[in-house]
Amino acid sequence: MNNGQANSFVLADPEKCIGCKACEVACFAVHNRENGVGAAAGTVSVPVIPRLYVIRTDSFMMPVQCRHCENAPCAEACPVSAIRQKDGAIQVDEARCIGCKSCAIACPFGAISLFRAYSGGSEYKNRHLKKRQDTTLERKTRIIAYKCDLCRGATPPEEREESGDKSGDESGERTPWCVSVCPEEALTLMTPVKEMNARLAAVRRL
Amino acid sequence: MVDKILTVCPYCGSGCNLNLIVEEGKVVGAEPANGRTNEGTLCLKGHYGWDFLNDPKILTARLRQPMIRKEGELREASWEEAIRYTADRLLAIKEKYGPDAIMGTGSARGPGNEANYVMQKFMRAAVGTNNIDHCARVCHGPSVAGLSYSLGDGAMSNSIPEIEDADLLLIFGYNAPVTHPIVAGRIVKAKQKGATIIVCDPRKTESARLADTWLPLKGGTNMALVNAFGHVLIEEQLYDKDFVAKHVEGLSEYIENVRSYTPENAEGITGVKAADIRKAMRQYAGSKKAMILYGMGVCQFSQAVDVVKGLASIALLTGNFGRPSVGIGPVRGQNNVQGSCDMGALPNVYPGYQPVTDAKARAKFEKAWGVKLPDKTGYHLTEIPHLVLKEDKVKAYYIFGEDPVQSDPNAAEVRETLDKMEFVVVQDIFMNKTALHADVILPATSWGEHDGVYSSADRGFQRIRKAVEPPKGTKPDWQIICEVATAMGYPMSYKSTEEIWDEMRGLCPKFAGASYKKMEEQGSVQWPCLTEDHPGTPYLYEGNRFSTPNGKGRLFACEWRAPLEQPDRDYPLTLSTVREVGHYSVRTMTGNCRALSQLSDEPGFIQISPEDARQYGIEDGHLLKVISRRGKITARAQVSERVKAGATYMTYHFWIGACNELTVDVLDPISKTPEFKYCAIRLERIHDQQQAELQIREQYESLRQQMLAGAGAHE
Numbered sequence: 040m041n042n043g044q045a046n047s048f049v050l051a052d053p054e055k056c057i058g059c060k061a062c063e064v065a066c067f068a069v070h071n072r073e074n075g076v077g078a079a080a081g082t083v084s085v086p087v088i089p090r091l092y093v094i095r096t097d098s099f100m101m102p103v104q105c106r107h108c109e110n111a112p113c114a115e116a117c118p119v120s121a122i123r124q125k126d127g128a129i130q131v132d133e134a135r136c137i138g139c140k141s142c143a144i145a146c147p148f149g150a151i152s153l154f155r156a157y158s159g160g161s162e163y164k165n166r167h168l169k170k171r172q173d174t175t176l177e178r179k180t181r182i183i184a185y186k187c188d189l190c191r192g193a194t195p196p197e198e199r200e201e202s203g204d205k206s207g208d209e210s211g212e213r214t215p216w217c218v219s220v221c222p223e224e225a226l227t228l229m230t231p232v233k234e235m236n237a238r239l240a241a242v243r244r245l
Numbered sequence: 246m247v248d249k250i251l252t253v254c255p256y257c258g259s260g261c262n263l264n265l266i267v268e269e270g271k272v273v274g275a276e277p278a279n280g281r282t283n284e285g286t287l288c289l290k291g292h293y294g295w296d297f298l299n300d301p302k303i304l305t306a307r308l309r310q311p312m313i314r315k316e317g318e319l320r321e322a323s324w325e326e327a328i329r330y331t332a333d334r335l336l337a338i339k340e341k342y343g344p345d346a347i348m349g350t351g352s353a354r355g356p357g358n359e360a361n362y363v364m365q366k367f368m369r370a371a372v373g374t375n376n377i378d379h380c381a382r383v384c385h386g387p388s389v390a391g392l393s394y395s396l397g398d399g400a401m402s403n404s405i406p407e408i409e410d411a412d413l414l415l416i417f418g419y420n421a422p423v424t425h426p427i428v429a430g431r432i433v434k435a436k437q438k439g440a441t442i443i444v445c446d447p448r449k450t451e452s453a454r455l456a457d458t459w460l461p462l463k464g465g466t467n468m469a470l471v472n473a474f475g476h477v478l479i480e481e482q483l484y485d486k487d488f489v490a491k492h493v494e495g496l497s498e499y500i501e502n503v504r505s506y507t508p509e510n511a512e513g514i515t516g517v518k519a520a521d522i523r524k525a526m527r528q529y530a531g532s533k534k535a536m537i538l539y540g541m542g543v544c545q546f547s548q549a550v551d552v553v554k555g556l557a558s559i560a561l562l563t564g565n566f567g568r569p570s571v572g573i574g575p576v577r578g579q580n581n582v583q584g585s586c587d588m589g590a591l592p593n594v595y596p597g598y599q600p601v602t603d604a605k606a607r608a609k610f611e612k613a614w615g616v617k618l619p620d621k622t623g624y625h626l627t628e629i630p631h632l633v634l635k636e637d638k639v640k641a642y643y644i645f646g647e648d649p650v651q652s653d654p655n656a657a658e659v660r661e662t663l664d665k666m667e668f669v670v671v672q673d674i675f676m677n678k679t680a681l682h683a684d685v686i687l688p689a690t691s692w693g694e695h696d697g698v699y700s701s702a703d704r705g706f707q708r709i710r711k712a713v714e715p716p717k718g719t720k721p722d723w724q725i726i727c728e729v730a731t732a733m734g735y736p737m738s739y740k741s742t743e744e745i746w747d748e749m750r751g752l753c754p755k756f757a758g759a760s761y762k763k764m765e766e767q768g769s770v771q772w773p774c775l776t777e778d779h780p781g782t783p784y785l786y787e788g789n790r791f792s793t794p795n796g797k798g799r800l801f802a803c804e805w806r807a808p809l810e811q812p813d814r815d816y817p818l819t820l821s822t823v824r825e826v827g828h829y830s831v832r833t834m835t836g837n838c839r840a841l842s843q844l845s846d847e848p849g850f851i852q853i854s855p856e857d858a859r860q861y862g863i864e865d866g867h868l869l870k871v872i873s874r875r876g877k878i879t880a881r882a883q884v885s886e887r888v889k890a891g892a893t894y895m896t897y898h899f900w901i902g903a904c905n906e907l908t909v910d911v912l913d914p915i916s917k918t919p920e921f922k923y924c925a926i927r928l929e930r931i932h933d934q935q936q937a938e939l940q941i942r943e944q945y946e947s948l949r950q951q952m953l954a955g956a957g958a959h960e
Contacts, residue, residue: 054436057422057429057451059826061289064840068293087843097886100451222286223430 045231046107046127047189049091049215055225056093058100062217062226063089069193069216074160085157090187091217092152102217102226105129105150105187113142113151113186121184127212128189138182146186156181189228190215250712251278253699255355255692256290256829258577259283259405259427260701262768263291265693265712272298272693272713281769282405282701288426289827289841296838297675298693298713304836304900305676305952308688309718312957319686321957324720324728331685332732334668335372338641344373344619348629348639351379351590352646352722353582354830355674356689357697357709359745360722361581361588362596363737364645367726368623370614371735375601375623376639379590380647381582382626383654386916387544388575389586391553395561395799397792399598400583402572402785403536404703404771409434410570413441413532415525417556418467418542418922422451423826425576425702432538441532443525445470445517446542447821448852448894449887458525462515464819464892465808465923468548471555472802473511473522474529475503478562481523483530488564492789495800499558502802514805530563534570541578545822545921547809549913554801561798567789577702579830584700587756587772588749592623597753613752616735625917627653630662630910641668645722646689650678651831651900654908654919655875672725675833676956678900689722690715696742698764704782705769706759808923809911812891816873816925818857820893820907828898835898847945849899850883853928856890858882861928868937870929871895876906879931879941893926901944 066089074085091104111129114122121135122142131142133156143151156163164178190213218226249264262280265272272295277287300307311327312319322330338346349368351361361379368377381389389399396402408414408431421429429451436442436455444456445467453459462470478484479500489496508519529535537560543552557573565571577583589596599606601622611618624632624639626649632638642663650659656678663669663682671683674691694715698706715721720728723745727737739745743761750756758774759781771781791798812819827844828835835841851871853863863869865884870877871893880895880902888894895904909924931937 054455055433057426057433057455059288059422059426059429060844061287061292061426064289064293064844067840084839087840097449098454100454220287220292222283222288222427223433225433 044127045109046124046129047212047228047230048107049104049187049189049218050227050229051101051103052225052227053099053101055223056101057223058093058095059222060093061220061222062091062102063087063093065216065220066090069190071157072194074157084160086155088154088185090185091150103148103150104217106148107189112145112147116141116145126191128191130188130191131184131186133183136183138184142184151184151186153182154185156183187215248712250710252693252710252712253280253580253701253707254287254291254294255580255834256294257425257580258583258702259425260580260699260703260705260707260769261287261291261427262707263287265295267712270713280707281705282703283427286427286430290829290835293840294829294835294838295693296840297834298691300716301837301839302953302958303839303842304949305833306956306958307674307716308676308680308686308956309716310688310957311718312686314684319683319955327685327687328725328728328732331670331687331729334684335641335643335729336733338668339372342640345376345623346638346640347372347374347643348376348624348641349643350626350645350647351377351585351588353380353579353585354646355580355692356646356722357581357695357699357742358584358588358706359697359742359749360726361585361590362745362749363723363726363739365589365596366614367730367737368643369610369618370616371730371733371737373619375592375619375621377590377623378592378626379582379585380579380626380652381586381591382917383545383652383919383921384541384578385544385575385582386918387549387553387913389591390916391550392557392573392575393598395554395557395801396566396786398785399586401574401576401703402566403570403574404783405431405701407570407784408432408536408538408574409438411435411440411534411536413443413529413535415443415445415529415535415537415559416452416456417445417537417539419538419540419576420446420450420452420823421538421576422455423824424540424578426826428576441528443528447889447892458521458528460517460521460525461889462517464821465546466515466805467543467546467552468555468803468805469506469511469514470517470522471552471559472503472506472805473508473515474526474559475499475555475562475802476506476511477508477523477526478530478559479503481527483526484562485564488789489562492791493561493798493800494795499800499802529559534568535560535563535565536571537573539573539575542922544575544918546923547911547913547920548806549918550915551801551803557798558800558802561800566791566798567784567786569784572784574703581699583702583704584698587700592625595752596749597755599753609752613748627910627912627917627919630655630658633662633665634658640666641670642666643670643672644679645672645726648673648677648679648831648833650682651903651905652897654905654921655910656903656906657876658910672722674719675837676952677831677833681951681955687725688719689725690719694719695721698742698746701769704771706756706764706772707769708761708764808920810909810924812925816927818891818893818926818928820871820873820895820904820924820926821922822897822904822908823894825896825898828896830898832898832900836900847899847901848879848881848941849896849902849904851880851902852883852885852888852894854888854890854892855884855886857893857928858884862930863928868931868934868941870931871902871907871926872929873907873909873924873926875909878902878904878906879937893928897921900948901941
């Protein structure tokens with residue numbers, strides 16, 4: 040997919056973002072098909088956990104998400120090698136993740152958060168680790184790192200191809216769902232090689 | 246088998262088109278369609294706001310069976326029984342107290358224009374009163390009154406798509422990114438195309454953040470700022486003398502009225518720097534295509550109508566009418582609040598804005614409906630508490646698709662009003678707080694389950710379509726009302742919504758050419774649309790001819806009045822109600838969408854400044870008590886630098902943190918719109934946060950159980 044080129048990433052333009060959170064719900068929806076989330080998020084029975092977060096400050100508002108750093112500090116910090124580069128994206132192997140939070144601390148963008156894991160529509164429990172619940176012991180729910188995977192692990196709704204308005208770029212890289220769904224077109228999939236070519240072309244025109 | 250049904254989003258007045266995706270008779274998704282206003286985009290409510298159709302019973306449950314209160318309890322009844330009972334009780338009250346003892350509402354939400362037409366016809370022809378009003382009264386009522394006075398039409402003079410081609414946008418008390426994300430897209434585009442954006446708002450809203458110039462006026466000082474705008478235009482000779490001479494009246498009186506509002510004087514009242522006021526007006530007057538957009542920050546004050554007229558005067562003075570991308574836009578909040586006004590769910594006008602006091606109009610409707618009609622203006626919705634509790638004049642209330650206990654000010658008083666009435670009918674899709682006080686509940690079909698027409702904020706008629714079968718036991722709103730009318734001895738019956746629509750447009754010259762066929766072909770038809778071969782009107786007042794009696798625009802200015810309830814030692818902070826992007830109105834719909842309810846849930850937030858938070862020892866995320874002279878609730882603190890010290894903001898969607906328990910029922914003298922944007926409160930810190938969190942959860946669960954039981958639903 041990326042032929043040894045730099046990783047793509049999604050970048051938001053705070054001049055356009057109005058903070059409507061359509062990206063957050065869209066992100067959740069396409070990543071939770073196996074949790075019973077339908078074509079959109081309506082049928083959800085698990086909490087809404089997006090992999091990007093709309094940040095609101097005094098002066099701006101925009102979603103923040105993983106930059107897919109080439110020398111990913113999160114992967115460097117991960118003691119169990121659960122974070123790897125795959126298909127042109129830095130991805131978390133959720134089954135391998137131990138919930139140690141090292142990646143969240145290492146990430147300079149604050150793009151990783153830890154939440155409960157879900158599978159098949161219910162909480163995904165640890166095999167042996169138990170916790171005391173009132174008087175009984177019960178298996179503790181797994182806590183894992185969530186972050187943007189450029190929709191590599193997502194199942195987009197089938198309708199998408201038919202509507203066909205916001206398809207992937209010429210390199211064949213699929214447009215992440217947050218980018219497609221943003222009503223203000225505030226999100227862009229930045230593909231470094233394309234950016235570089237565009238800039239070179241601009242320089243040649245001078 | 247996957248079906249796609251093209252319809253219009255049921256949230257906000259943007260009028261976005263979308264396809265509902267239906268699998269095996271259930272809605273499973275939505276995708277944007279290429280509508281006139283949304284052009285293939287949707288906000289999160291459009292994308293994910295359909296889930297309430299699947300009735301997940303998160304906040305409340307769908308009504309599926311008529312109910313009658315017997316021995317104090319709501320009990321399931323047959324349709325026949327419920328219709329008969331409703332008709333008999335209404336007839337008895339009419340007999341005993343006269344028709345004006347009965348009040349009815351229209352519904353600005355899911356039912357659509359046809360149901361509103363039928364409802365106002367029912368009230369006027371079957372009951373015999375003009376006591377019909379709806380929630381435009383608590384939102385853009387002042388726009389209808391003010392713009393009708395100034396320009397002749399109580400609606401946006403411009404179109405939503407035109408926004409992006411304006412050179413300058415003057416945005417007053419309007420936070421489009423939260424209320425109309427898709428309209429906000431046009432504002433963002435305008436900015437990208439080089440437009441200057443000026444925002445007047447006390448809070449640093451998303452609109453203010455997008456602005457080139459933000460005029461942070463003190464809450465409740467709108468009229469002083471608008472007068473100062475006028476003062477600058479006159480004093481600096483920035484106004485269009487030729488346009489004013491030809492098309493506008495009232496200049497000399499206007500000049501007199503704004504004379505004392507120098508920017509320096511206004512600075513003392515509003516806190517906005519005099520130089521900024523001057524600069525804003527120089528930019529506004531110097532721009533070729535300047536457009537005003539405004540919202541609830543103008544309308545929800547006791548001096549709302551004056552400010553609407555004042556803003557229209559600014560546009561009149563600068564000749565910003567009769568062309569694309571200029572004019573004045575009150576962007577309507579609820580999806581069909583424009584439509585409910587269009588259909589005459591108002592106490593002073595028949596459908597098509599034809600006054601009930603106009604003998605000629607009355608004669609036309611009397612002939613069409615075959616009955617003598619009352620000639621005096623009916624009661625306003627917001628006057629009902631007073632008319633019931635103080636004057637004992639209204640005995641029955643037919644509430645159709647509204648939840649006044651949640652949406653109207655001073656909730657305790659609203660409840661007392663409902664309980665004092667002899668007979669209350671609630672016709673709705675969900676069990677709600679108002680229905681707890683009903684004597685009869687009539688369950689209706691929802692958006693997605695019936696056909697009809699909505700009017701978008703920019704006067705655009707668009708078809709809504711049935712996508713799924715309604716729950717058994719429900720009926721379309723217009724059909725229920727027809728059955729009650731028939732049982733009362735005024736037979737009404739229609740075969741389809743199109744038949745109702747055709748009767749309506751036969752009586753309304755402004756809408757006469759907007760047939761179902763044309764909507765099918767064009768997608769959207771903007772009124773006025775006078776004839777079958779007319780495509781509709783994107784912007785009003787072409788040729789600078791206004792719809793006022795003499796065709797001229799009318800200038801207006803008057804003295805600024807401070808809001809009524811000022812902060813004092815006991816209640817030192819002000820409260821303004823606002824909205825939140827992921828929720829809609831009284832939250833029965835979005836609160837029952839799994840994804841939306843999770844993004845933001847009970848008890849709701851109160852925004853406070855860091856200074857006030859420090860003073861009260863409140864941290865971001867803490868629960869706290871909010872208290873006014875009328876009530877006391879719990880909410881969660883959201884400490885924000887965007888808020889000025891002394892001011893607080895709460896969204897009105899939440900049921901536990903219900904800000905309308907606190908708000909004051911002071912009304913604008915003309916439009917009778919409440920002052921939701923200003924009342925005095927105090928905050929109390931809660932020391933045991935854990936206990937408070939627990940209490941909120943218990944309160945939520947008990948409220949939910951009450952709703953489920955009320956709807957006759959069992960988990």
